[in-house]
Amino acid sequence: MKKVNIFSLLISGLKLNFLQASWNFERLQNIGFLFSIINILKIIYKNNIEGLKVAIKRHIEFFNTHIFFSSAVLGMVSRLEEDIDNSDPEKKSKEIENAKIGVMGPLAAIGDSIFWSAIKPFALLSGIGYTYLMGFSADSLIWGAITSIIIYNLPRIFVKYYLLIESYYNYQKLFFLLQNIRFQHLIKVIKITGMILLSIITAGYLYKKDLNLISLRPIDNFLLIIIFILIIMALKRKTAISSILISIIVLSIIISYIIG
């Protein structure tokens, strides 16, 4: 019979929100992970204080993965802590550490590309798009912010808690599960949808904007489109955003002095 129930898993899942609270350059998220898993370890090693000490030493070591996918590691490690026999602590430590290291890297890579490169920019773009198109008012800000928070947090909550429960109850299928999700397709679809949204937002912005340097709006917009293309070209050449901003300011000063 399993010692860890779903309630304890969910508490650990909630504690994972503090995974990066004490992020450090030496062992990265180690304290955050130990803080999240400690209630489960206390249940597993209820009458075995020496076992608990060894487990704590195991999990105070290096840990780093994507914050939302860390639940998969937590679920899997909890199950391994429970399943592997305590008769040989050294062997147990080795097995758990190997499993942890084996999943941490791939999960971080998947999480970074899905959340940081696709879902987060898409969510922020949707929120900002709403605000740009509906006008800069408190109402549009509230709805824009709600839109982006929902678009971002729904997949986040689903991924986090689904992986937490699935990796605990079916940890042997974790790799199979991750391989079967079409991450590349998902990222591509999100990025293309984002691009479509962006084209509408760009057009809407040019229509709605109040600040026109040239009184004839089509020429003003045409100039902005050219600047837009130039900045994209600069970004494609890996120019840092700070360099682009400095160049814009310097050029603006020169233009301003030329105008007189």
Add this chain to the structure above:
Amino acid sequence: MELDKIFLISLIAVILELDSYYIGMFLISQPIIIGGITGYVLGNVNAGIIIGSIVQLIWINNPPVGAFVPPSTTTISFISTVYAVIFLKILSNANQDAIFMFSLLIGIPCGYFVGQMDIWHRKINVKIIHFFENKIKQCKTSYLIIIQLLSIFIKSILNFTLFLLIIILGFSLAEKIYLSLPLQIIRSLTISFWIMPVVGLAVLFNMLYSKEGARLYGILFFPSYIFFFAKDAVNLSFFIILTIVFVFVIFSYIIFKHERATK
């Protein structure tokens, strides 16, 4: 300067800043939210949203991957909004766009400095962990909570102090600098601010770039542009339906292509 309001919004900014990396990452720390809240408390929501949206777009591609510490966009948005709103109150005849750009120029280095402070904070965390490590290994697990709280406390107190220093001490200096600027520089600030949203949109374009995406962007941009000018109001339902239809078509196309390739 209303000190009670400055204290209140600095506190809100500190709490929201924690969401950007340390707690949860629920996206409530996005610059447009902190800009809007700051603007609302100080009496100019519009300024907060404009500045917040620009900051959000320009620094959208700054994920905290691994050991990389990005500049704090929450700070850039917060400081810039505070300066912009107060400047607009004091200098009522000043050019609004020039003030926005000038405030952004103050906020940007502050955001980068908070990023640097985060690096120092993470080095301090190493020392804190070393200090308590043996106790934790002896199963005194309450020290885990102490480390977490201590780290959050240090981050918060550093940010709060910095925010107050920048706003209270820096404002009179910034005001003097702005008032001494020649007309050409003020005009150049307006020109720069005119370009800022486009910089943000270009950053997003570059981030979302793919061949198919760029083609669709080109195809959709001109009809949308004409549509916006043809209609007097933005029709949101059009915008949503169009997006859903395209997502469906593209998704089906990719899946179809993939399945055909695997066969």
